[in-house]
Amino acid sequence: MSEVLMEARNLVKDFPAGRHRAVHAVSDVSLELQEGKTLGLVGESGCGKSTLGRMLMHLIPPDSGEILIRGTPVTWLSDADFMKYRRMLQMVFQDPYASLNPRMSVRSLIAEPLETYRLHESRQETTRHVLELMSTVGLPEEFLHRYPHQFSGGQRQRIAIARALAPDPDLIICDEPVSALDVSVQNQILNLLKSLQQSRGLAFLFISHDLSVVRFISDRTAVMYLGKICETGPTEDVFREPLHPYTRFLTASVPMPDPHRRQERPKMAAGEMPSPISPPAGCRFHPRCPYAMPECSRTEPKLRRCGERQVACHLEK
Ligand code: SF4
Helix, strand or coil, X not given: CCCEEEEEEEEEEEEECCCCCEEEEEEEEEEEEECCCEEEEECCCCCCHHHHHHHHCXXXXXXXXXXXXXXXXXXXXXXXXXXXXXXXXXXXXXXXXXXXXXXXXXXXXXXXXXXXXXXXXXXXXXXXXXXXXXXXXXXXXXXXCCXXXXXXXXXXXXXXXXXXXXXXXXXXXXXXXXXXXXXXXXXHHHHHHHHHHHHHCCEXXXXXXXXXXXXXXXXXXXXXXXXXXXXXXXXXXXXXXXXXXXXXXXXXXXXXXXXXXXXXXXXXXXXXXXXXXXCCCCCCCHHHCCCCCHHHHHCXXXXXXXXXXXXXXXXXX
C-alpha cells in the first residue's frame, strides 16, 4: 500500500457571481493522492475539477477545508513559506502554447525553474541539465535554441513536461494535458507520462473529461459532479462496475467496441448539468437520475465506503 502524498479535506470554493450570488465550484471535497500513483479526476466541463486542481497547487486559496502534504497542513502557508512545497508540486496545462512564453527559447523555458530554485552553480551545468531533460521527454538537442511557435502541439507539450520535471517534483497535476492533441500524439504523451512515473516514482493527478484516457493512465479514479465527488475507487472497478448512477451515465457514453455489451447499457436520463450557482437540493444529480426517489431531493447522500470504493448515493447503503 502506498503512502499518502497529499490529502484534501472538506475543500470548499465559491466564486462571486453578482449580487448575493456565487458559483459553488467545489463543495466539501475530500480526496487522497498516493505516492507514485495516478489519481484520475473525471467529470463534465464545469464540474469544478480544474478549480480543485488549482487549489491543490496553492494557486487559489480554498474558502474552507484543509490540504496536507505528507501529513503537514499547508493550506494557509504564505507564498514564501510554501516555496519548499512548490518545488514538489508542478503542473502541466491543457494548452502548451498558452502556458509557454513565446519569447523564451526551449533552453530558457526549461532552465527557468532550475534557476528559480538555484539548482546549479553555473550556466554550463544548467544547460547540461536542460539537455538531459530534453532527452528524457524525447526532444532532440538541436531544438535547444528554438521557440514554441516552431513546434507541433505534441512537441510543445513535451517542452511543458520537461519544464515540470526540472525541479524534480513528487507530484504533477495534469489538467487536460492531451485533450488539445491528435489521438496518435495523445498516446505518445500518455506513454511518456507512464514511463516517467515508473522511472521517477512520480504521482499524478490527471484531470480530464475523457474517460478512455483516464482509464488508460489512472490507478484510481474519482468522479466529480457539480462540485462534489460522487464516486472513487480503483480505476478498473469504477469502469467495469460503476456504482453511482452518474458514473454509469458517464461510462455508458464511452464508445464500446463490443456490440453485445452496447445493448447492456443502462438507459440514462438526458439533460444538462444544472447551474453551479443554484445546485439542486439533496442529491445534486437527482434531476437527471432515472433512479431518483423522494428522499433524493430532500437529503444529500454522504460519500460512504464500499470496500475499496466510496460512493455518494442513497441506493448504496
Ligand atoms: Fe440517483 Fe438518488 Fe442516488 Fe442521487 S442519491 S444518484 S438521485 S438514486
